[in-house]
Amino acid sequence: MCENNRQEGAENSPQRAEDESFMREALTEAACGDLPFGAVIVSNGAIVARGHNQGVRLNDPTAHGEMMAIRDFISRHPAEHLQSATIYTTGEPCPMCMGALVWCGVRRVVFAASIEDLSPLIGQIMTPSHAILAAAPLSDMEITGGVLRAEALKSFIGVDGSSI
Numbered sequence: 332m333c334e335n336n337r338q339e340g341a342e343n344s345p346q347r348a349e350d351e352s353f354m355r356e357a358l359t360e361a362a363c364g365d366l367p368f369g370a371v372i373v374s375n376g377a378i379v380a381r382g383h384n385q386g387v388r389l390n391d392p393t394a395h396g397e398m399m400a401i402r403d404f405i406s407r408h409p410a411e412h413l414q415s416a417t418i419y420t421t422g423e424p425c426p427m428c429m430g431a432l433v434w435c436g437v438r439r440v441v442f443a444a445s446i447e448d449l450s451p452l453i454g455q456i457m458t459p460s461h462a463i464l465a466a467a468p469l470s471d472m473e474i475t476g477g478v479l480r481a482e483a484l485k486s487f488i489g490v491d492g493s494s495i
């Protein structure tokens with residue numbers, strides 16, 4: 332009954348018309364991941380970078396979907412262009428990724444499943460993205476959570492929870 336209130340908070344910016352279609356692209360990336368996490372970066376209405384979890388393949392526990400999407404972006408674009416970009420990510424950014432997104436000046440973060448949603452399924456650091464943002468007065472980032480949340484959680488069925 333209270334499902335609609337689940338992701339709402341003073342800081343949660345409203346969902347936009349285009350959010351679901353871009354999140355579907357992030358879910359497609361997640362399907363390629365070592366763990367089902369994926370992200371796309373959107374600028375001027377187009378996808379300009381993609382990433383999925385490659386923690387096992389790269390022997391790199393920092394190779395989260397968001398980090399891989401940032402690396403993809405900066406390999407081909409000036410980093411400052413991230414300041415007008417939106418990242419769509421299937422899981423709420425962890426503190427590492429959220430810190431990276433703040434340092435990159437990313438304008439908007441849209442996520443599907445929250446850290447709280449994911450914590451029973453896979454190891455999480457229990458600091459929500461809003462808490463990182465609140466501690467980063469240099470950032471004017473907007474955060475929208477819960478876009479295609481159920482679909483993102485479904486992708487974890489059968490996944491063996493680990494810390495990567």
Ligand SMILES: [Zn+2]
Nearest residue numbers: 395424425428
């Ligand atoms: Zn992360």
